[in-house]
Amino acid sequence: MDEYRDDIFGALEGQYHHHYRVTLYQYRRKLIAWPVLSHWLLPYVRSGHTSKSNVRSFRVNPDQPGCLNGVAGKAWESRGAVCIEGLGKLTTESTELELKMYASQTNISEESLRKKLSSSRSFWAVRVQVKGANWGVFVVDCVDDKMPAKKAAQAFGKGARAVSLLLSRA
Numbered sequence: 001m002d003e004y005r006d007d008i009f010g011a012l013e014g015q016y017h018h019h020y021r022v023t024l025y026q027y028r029r030k031l032i033a034w035p036v037l038s039h040w041l042l043p044y045v046r047s048g049h050t051s052k053s054n055v056r057s058f059r060v061n062p063d064q065p066g067c068l069n070g071v072a073g074k075a076w077e078s079r080g081a082v083c084i085e086g087l088g089k090l091t092t093e094s095t096e097l098e099l100k101m102y103a104s105q106t107n108i109s110e111e112s113l114r115k116k117l118s119s120s121r122s123f124w125a126v127r128v129q130v131k132g133a134n135w136g137v138f139v140v141d142c143v144d145d146k147m148p149a150k151k152a153a154q155a156f157g158k159g160a161r162a163v164s165l166l167l168s169r170a
Helices: 002-011 070-076 096-106 110-115 149-169
Strands: 019-035 037-044 059-060 083-085 124-132 132-142
Touching: 002 019, 002 132, 002 149, 037 070, 037 132, 059 070, 070 083, 070 124, 070 132, 096 110, 124 149, 132 149
Parallel strands: none
Antiparallel strands: 019 037, 019 132, 037 059, 083 124, 124 132
């Protein structure tokens, strides 16, 4: 994941690496109470050595597409990549309107956002397939208001085959 991050954002010398992240989410079904299974996108691996705990998970529901399940969920339900740029900077002093706009643009509930503010101002995400089946989602996020989407697509395309092969053995 660090190599993906470097391909997309460059060497980032003197920058906080946790402001420029690449996260691979895996689709999993979890038993929450017998016999109820729920469907989730869970963090599988993330770039860097910081910002690895308390990573958001996103509940997805194959029977109810379009629910508030973050950028990862939006990519899971979409064909092709999802790119969101120019999000407002959130702080503890952000207004209700700013929170509402950010939540709407990132496909996340306002309640979830209030519990854990996001520092990311742009996202790029795409669904990952292994052996022709949906496996998870590759998400790139950063604190800049512009996402180098072309570089993200190139980096993902360059490594997609190798990642698919590795994940098929995981």
